[in-house]
Amino acid sequence: MTESISSHSGTTVAANRDGEPMVRVENLHRSYGSGAAAVHALRGVSLDVPHGELVALKGRSGSGKTTLLNLVGGLDSPDEGRVTVGGTDLAGLGEDGLLELRRDRIGFIFQSFGLIPILTAAENVGVPMRLRRTDPKEREKRVELLLAMVGLADHAAQRPGELSGGQQQRVAIARALANRPALLIADEPTGQLDAETGLAVMELLRAVVRGEGVTALVATHDAQLLDLADRVLELNDGRIVEQV
Numbered sequence: 073m074t075e076s077i078s079s080h081s082g083t084t085v086a087a088n089r090d091g092e093p094m095v096r097v098e099n100l101h102r103s104y105g106s107g108a109a110a111v112h113a114l115r116g117v118s119l120d121v122p123h124g125e126l127v128a129l130k131g132r133s134g135s136g137k138t139t140l141l142n143l144v145g146g147l148d149s150p151d152e153g154r155v156t157v158g159g160t161d162l163a164g165l166g167e168d169g170l171l172e173l174r175r176d177r178i179g180f181i182f183q184s185f186g187l188i189p190i191l192t193a194a195e196n197v198g199v200p201m202r203l204r205r206t207d208p209k210e211r212e213k214r215v216e217l218l219l220a221m222v223g224l225a226d227h228a229a230q231r232p233g234e235l236s237g238g239q240q241q242r243v244a245i246a247r248a249l250a251n252r253p254a255l256l257i258a259d260e261p262t263g264q265l266d267a268e269t270g271l272a273v274m275e276l277l278r279a280v281v282r283g284e285g286v287t288a289l290v291a292t293h294d295a296q297l298l299d300l301a302d303r304v305l306e307l308n309d310g311r312i313v314e315q316v
């Protein structure tokens with residue numbers, strides 16, 4: 073595994089090393105099923121996500137956005153093509169390597185928040201650090217800092233069911249940042265929120281990408297979110313059709 077991403081330093085990870093992008097996707101193909109029933113979700117997708125940028129991925133339902141994000145995040149593997157994250161070719165990582173990549177280098181944010189219902193906001197944010205056996209004192213300090221960063225310092229003891237949708241998504245963003253990832257992957261993070269709350273969550277993501285030196289790849293239909301992106305890519309039927 074290369075050392076081109078330091079999972080311990082949120083600032084150095086954004087450094088542009090040798091002009092390499094944070095994410096490089098080359099000629100990616102992914103089909104589901106086989107024969108006549110096969111669905112070609114991705115048909116040769118190539119793209120770069122430069123360090124420190126917020127790149128939005130748009131496209132109608134079924135165009136392949138989630139499929140692409142899953143491949144970039146190492147949750148799935150392609151039929152053909154290559155994904156490189158921070159200079160590391162995901163095909164060269166075994167199961168353990170992929171697990172480490174997802175735990176330490178990538179923060180995931182989902183439309184449905186994905187918080188654990190029986191844990192408090194603070195405990196949810198702490199989960200990725202527990203998985204990495206971070207020292208409890210250090211963990212508590214970082215949880216506090218992250219909750220303050222997302223504006224929820226006063227809600228640390230509340231469980232997801234006691235928080236609004238926007239607040240839950242803020243907790244999810246704090247959790248995604250817990251292990252100082254180099255890359256955030258968000259799949260329609262504002263999809264379950266009203267326009268105003270969605271904008272607030274989007275602005276938080278924008279601020280995090282600027283302030284924390286993190287890179288983000290975000291699938292969205294949200295026009296407000298698209299406005300805040302550094303660049304917008306459009307998928308249509310498994311192909312990139314537009315690069316702005």
Ligand SMILES: Nc1ncnc2c1ncn2[C@@H]1O[C@H](COP(=O)(O)OP(=O)(O)OP(=O)(O)O)[C@@H](O)[C@H]1O
Pocket residue numbers: 104105111112113131132133134135136137138139140
């Ligand atoms: N596990 C699966 N098995 C079979 N087909 C799948 C699977 N996952 C996705 N597909 C198909 O692949 C295509 C792309 O799906 P994908 O979920 O990537 O689209 P999307 O752009 O994320 O859509 P949405 O905006 O609705 O979330 C669709 O035709 C979908 O039905």
Ligand SMILES: [Mg+2]
Pocket residue numbers: 137138139259
């Ligand atoms: Mg999707």
